[in-house]
Amino acid sequence: MAYELSQTTDLLLQVEVADVADQRVLTSEIDFSHISHMSRVPAEDGLGERIWIRADGEFRCAYSARIHVDRPALDLTALSSAMPRLLPWHTVRYLMPSRYCQSDQFSSFAEDEFGHLEGGAKIDAMRAWIHSTFKYVPGSSNAQTTALDTFVQRQGICRDFAHVLITLARASGIPARFVSVYAPGVTPQDFHAVAEIYLDGTWHLVDATGMAPADTIARIGVGSDAADVAFLGVFGQAKFVEQSVVVTKS
Incomplete structure (x- = not known):
C-alpha cells in the first residue's frame, strides 16, 4: 500500500495476520518506507497487534506471510x-x-x-x-x-x-x-x-x-x-496512491 502524507502524521496500521491456535504464522515480513517511529500495541480483544507509525511524505508498506490454517468447517x-x-x-x-x-x-x-x-x-x-x-x-x-x-x-x-x-x-x-x-x-x-x-x-x-x-x-x-478494525487509521490527512492484496491457497 502507498499513501501520500502532506505533513508528519501518526498512522495506526493493522494488516498482519494474528498468530493464534487455529492459524499459525509460519513466516512473516513487513517493510516500510522511511519512518521516524514504530511501536506495537495489542489489538481489540488481544487478537493480533496494531502498529503505530510516524511518517512524512510518501508512506509505503509491504507485508507478506505464509499461514497454516487449522480450523474445521463446521455445520x-x-x-x-x-x-x-x-x-x-x-x-x-x-x-x-x-x-x-x-x-x-x-x-x-x-x-x-x-x-x-x-x-x-x-x-x-x-x-x-x-x-x-x-x-x-x-x-x-x-x-x-x-x-x-x-x-x-x-x-x-x-x-x-x-x-x-x-x-x-x-x-x-x-x-x-x-x-x-x-x-x-x-x-x-x-x-x-x-x-x-x-x-x-x-x-x-x-x-x-x-x-x-x-x-x-x-x-x-x-x-x-x-x-x-481499520487496516489503516490516519491521524491527519493522507492521499491514496495505490494498494493491492493477493491471497493464494496452497
Whole structure:
C-alpha cells in the first residue's frame, strides 16, 4: 500500500495476520518506507497487534506471510446458543448496538423472520437470507454506510454483508463481532470482512457473501464493527496512491 502524507502524521496500521491456535504464522515480513517511529500495541480483544507509525511524505508498506490454517468447517445448524444472562462477560459487549450495527432497530424483523429458529440454525438462516437477498456490488457503499443503509438498499460489499449479519444476530440475543481477514477466492481480491458468532461456547467465522469458507480464512483483527478494525487509521490527512492484496491457497 502507498499513501501520500502532506505533513508528519501518526498512522495506526493493522494488516498482519494474528498468530493464534487455529492459524499459525509460519513466516512473516513487513517493510516500510522511511519512518521516524514504530511501536506495537495489542489489538481489540488481544487478537493480533496494531502498529503505530510516524511518517512524512510518501508512506509505503509491504507485508507478506505464509499461514497454516487449522480450523474445521463446521455445520452451523448443529451449534447452540446461550441465553444472554448465561454468556461469558467478554461477549456481552457484542450484544450491543454499535456505530455501523444498529441492532436495536432490528428486533422486530429478526423475530418475525427468524424467531422460529434457535442457535446456529438461526445464524445459518440469516446468512442464507442475506446471500440470496443482497447483491454484491463494488462501489455501492462507502465508509459511512451502516447496516440499516444496506438493509434498505439491498446491496453492498463484504463489510456491509458482515454488518447486516452481525446486526441480525445481536438483535436475536446472540453475540456477534466484525472480523477483518485475508481469504483466497475473494473477488475482487482485497482485504475481506466476515462475521464471528458466539455459539457453543466459542467464536465461529461466518461469511455472508459466501466467498470464504471458515477453514480458508486468516483473521487479522476483530471488533464491534468496521470502525474498530481499520487496516489503516490516519491521524491527519493522507492521499491514496495505490494498494493491492493477493491471497493464494496452497
